[in-house]
Amino acid sequence: MSILVYAESWEGKFRKNTLEAISYAKKTSSLFQTDVKAVTCGIIDNNELERLGEFGANKVVSYPNIIKSDGKAVASILQQEVEESQLIIFSNTFNAKIIASRISSKLKAGLVTNVISYITNSSDICVKKQSFSSKAIETVRLKSKIGILSLSPNAFEIKNDSVDVVIEVKDQKIDSEIIILGKDINKGKISLSEAEIVVSAGRGLKAPENWGMVEELAEILGAATACSKPVSDIGWRPHSEHVGQTGKAIAPNLYIAIGISGAIQHLAGVNSSKVMVVINTDPEAPFFKAADYGIIGDAFEVVPKLIEEFKNLKDN
């Protein structure tokens, strides 16, 4: 019956969150005593397709002529590939949310997004998810025959678990009702929702020209950059960096907050981070109650010192 994974690709490559989904499916497949089938859309070369076998995919079905941004087309492809599958796994990207909800409707299959736990019982499927903007963890039971899970990024381990993989390429085409006029990709930047380390700054930095040190720190750590809401509202930083209850919810291993007070709406989007560090001049700032490590001090003095120390660490 297979566990079906939608293996999303970016410019012909799989990213970390796709591999997380494959690993999740592999681990779950032993509970269900079945194998793992991945479906991909867009042009992806054979080596990359085979790579999914290293993480446990027994079969990969590739549709090079289906554009992944056409959610309707991808959903109908998945519908035809679902066969006897009882579970469909996605990683929780913008794209996946379009496809997962459409396929949920087509198959009358219960959908749980932002999933953060494995399934423990194959005959009564329950999983945990983030809800109330990370202020709560909700356990949801699936009442339908088929279940769809969309996994929170960074919540699951990627595990090498090589199996023999069969690749099948299908040249089916579906006409798209959407005309793409243009794409503006942040080249070379680390995606905020996937990043393991995030360096974030707030109004405490006082002006947009002071972000140089934030970017430098991020670069040394291989981190993505983020910001508080007011900073993106006034246009110091792009909206796509805004984290919090009304921005992106993230869960990196390390979140460094510089000159951010730690308002409840900000914390709601970042408190799933494994370790949080705050740098703030005000010892009463609420962030100190939420963080694991804190430095009470001026960002303009502390951040350059931190950059030096991280450089030293890297050099040794």
Added chain:
Amino acid sequence: MKILVCISSVPDTTSKINFTDNNSKFDTNGIQFVINPYDEFGLTKAVMLKEQLQATVTVITVGDATTEPVIRKALAIGADNAIRVNLKALDSYSTAREIANYIKENPFDLIIAGKESSDYNGGAVPGIISDILEIPFINACNGLSTDGNSAELKREIDGGIETLKINLPIIIGGQKGLVEESELRIPNMRGIMTSRSKPLEVIEPNQTSTLTESVLFEKPVQKGECKIISSDNVRELVNELHNIAKVI
């Protein structure tokens, strides 16, 4: 042009969240409900389109009578009329199906939802509606212009922005960028007065079957004390992160 805005009524962002009935239900005691922040951007956009294109703006909420103050607020901001489907929202599927049923009977050119509700964070309702109605769904939409026949949109994709063109009718999952924060409309005195006489129609749900159910809520585990490190000794922080927390 007819525009429908789907509004979910959610706890105010400052709310402390609690649960009752052996932690199986959200405790609404003392909670102030507001228009879901993403829906607020969509509602303001709809009101602006109304002024620009002589559109009519309807809002719809699936919810019990306690959602009416939030619906009235949407009317005060500028919607013309409102529909409440008298069903306490149970899961994304049943909510979406009720909205889709209404749209089947009462077609719209543009349906605006939010990219996610800030309570159950499903991000699923508009996608399901799009599938039932067989219309395109543009998620994470952060820019929209239309002449009433087709639309040019911007949407956030992982790691970038995509611009696209499409014929109406469509449904979008909106967010900031549809309008800017500074453009958000708030009810003025006149709006509040007129909202009281605007039509709010209550319709009964068709069916109440669901595909998922909530069984338990927990609070995230509380963190331990914050370890304060002197600003003269940032090396200690680096050591801690490297050797103890092992995150770098």
